[in-house]
Amino acid sequence: MMTSLVEVYRRWPTKDDCIAHLEAVRWGEQPLCPYCGADRVSRNRDAKRGLTASRWKCQRCDRSFSVTVGTIFHNSHIDLQRWFSLISLMLNAKKGLSAMQAARDLDMRRPTVWSMMHRIRSALADDGKLLAGIVEMDEAYVDGKRRPANRKDDDQPGPRGPCGKQPVIGAVERGGRLKAMVIDKAEMTADDIRNYVTGMIDLPRAVLTTDEYAGYNGLNKNIAHRRINHSRVYVERDLFSAEFGPIQTNTIESVWAILKRAIAGQFHHVSRKYLPLYLSEVTYRYNARRTGEAFDRLLHLATNP
Numbered sequence: 001m002m003t004s005l006v007e008v009y010r011r012w013p014t015k016d017d018c019i020a021h022l023e024a025v026r027w028g029e030q031p032l033c034p035y036c037g038a039d040r041v042s043r044n045r046d047a048k049r050g051l052t053a054s055r056w057k058c059q060r061c062d063r064s065f066s067v068t069v070g071t072i073f074h075n076s077h078i079d080l081q082r083w084f085s086l087i088s089l090m091l092n093a094k095k096g097l098s099a100m101q102a103a104r105d106l107d108m109r110r111p112t113v114w115s116m117m118h119r120i121r122s123a124l125a126d127d128g129k130l131l132a133g134i135v136e137m138d139e140a141y142v143d144g145k146r147r148p149a150n151r152k153d154d155d156q157p158g159p160r161g162p163c164g165k166q167p168v169i170g171a172v173e174r175g176g177r178l179k180a181m182v183i184d185k186a187e188m189t190a191d192d193i194r195n196y197v198t199g200m201i202d203l204p205r206a207v208l209t210t211d212e213y214a215g216y217n218g219l220n221k222n223i224a225h226r227r228i229n230h231s232r233v234y235v236e237r238d239l240f241s242a243e244f245g246p247i248q249t250n251t252i253e254s255v256w257a258i259l260k261r262a263i264a265g266q267f268h269h270v271s272r273k274y275l276p277l278y279l280s281e282v283t284y285r286y287n288a289r290r291t292g293e294a295f296d297r298l299l300h301l302a303t304n305p
Contacts, residue, residue: 003295004092008084018080019054023067025296026303033058034070071303072119082106086116091285091294096262096278121277123302124284126179130202134174136209136249137197137216139188140256141165142263142275166272168259168279169193171200171208172252174245178286180255182276190215197223207244258282 012018023031031041038060055066068074073083085106090097099114106113143165167188170180179200183192193215201208207224210216212231219225228236228247236247259282263270270278288294 003088005085005088008081008088012081012084015079015081016054018084019067022073022080022299022303025299026067026071031056031067033061033063034065035063036061067303072123073302076116078108078112078116082108083116086113087120087295087298090117090120090281091288091298093266094285095258096266096281098266098268101266118274118277120298120302121281123298124280125301126280126283129177131171131173131177131179131200132202132205133176133207134209134245135171135201135206136174136252137169137171137200138211138249138252138256139167139169139183139213139215140259141167142260142270166275168256168275169196170252170255170283171197172255172286174251178255178283180279180283182272182279188215190217194219194222209247209249211249255282255286258286 012021030039032039033041033056036058038058040059041056042059044055044057044064055064057064068076068080073080076083086102089102089105097117099110099117102108102117103110103113166182167185168180168182169188170178172178181196183196197203197208197219201223203223207226208219209226209228210219212227212229216225216227226244226247228234228249234248234250241247259279262278262282267278284298285294288297291297
């Protein structure tokens with residue numbers, strides 16, 4: 001279950017509540033100085049009110065700091081409650097959330113929200129764990145250009161194929177995790193594909209399923225490899241289907257459908273420069289779809305770069 005917007009305001013109604021939770025996620029029971037790594041730290045005191053402040057003092061390097069130092073929240077004038085609210089909105093939007101919509105929901109300016117969302121996306125690093133089991137792999141071409149102005153033929157479908165589009169490649173465990181990355185058009189040879197497979201998949205512990213794209217030729221020398229001919233059929237069964245399931249790439253293609261609908265329906269325009277960030281968001285949300293810890297895991301990534 002994802003953390004809802006209502007739950008954000010119920011669990012962390014004040015700035016101090018947000019800071020306390022962020023400290024628990026980042027440090028646990030032992031705060032550390034973000035500058036020198038020392039554990040000899042103490043809270044600063046508010047001289048006027050005599051209350052414990054949100055800042056700490058390191059006894060080794062004598063520097064003052066807060067829990068946001070070195071995180072995506074550092075040097076931000078936006079209160080943590082709005083940061084938490086934006087994270088909740090992004091995690092709960094399966095097909096993405098536009099900066100304009102988030103700005104309306106949070107009563108903020110769109111450029112500010114856009115910058116915040118990119119900070120959040122930049123924290124969504126891959127966990128480095130290789131995929132195993134039944135793995136599907138596929139490439140797709142993403143068209144991040146704006147639609148033309150309304151014309152009589154505006155209801156006609158756009159051009160198909162790789163012309164003018166940006167390639168992405170991904171692999172997904174059936175019922176499990178997803179890995180995806182943006183690649184260049186010149187990096188789709190058989191050798192390049194082999195490198196992607198090695199970097200994403202635990203070869204001895206996986207069975208790979210792909211389509212008939214020529215770049216996948218020769219992979220059976222490195223990994224158990226099955227292929228589906230989409231010009232003939234989309235789901236096929238063979239002698240090993242009882243153990244490894246049917247031959248298909250429907251799972252990874254459903255991921256591309258989510259990505260393309262996010263770009264067409266929410267983001268509208270995605271440049272090559274920022275496409276990896278949007279892809280990281282889609283990947284993280286997909287991998288966190290069945291866990292109730294997505295919110296705190298994101299905070300952990302955001303505070304432990």
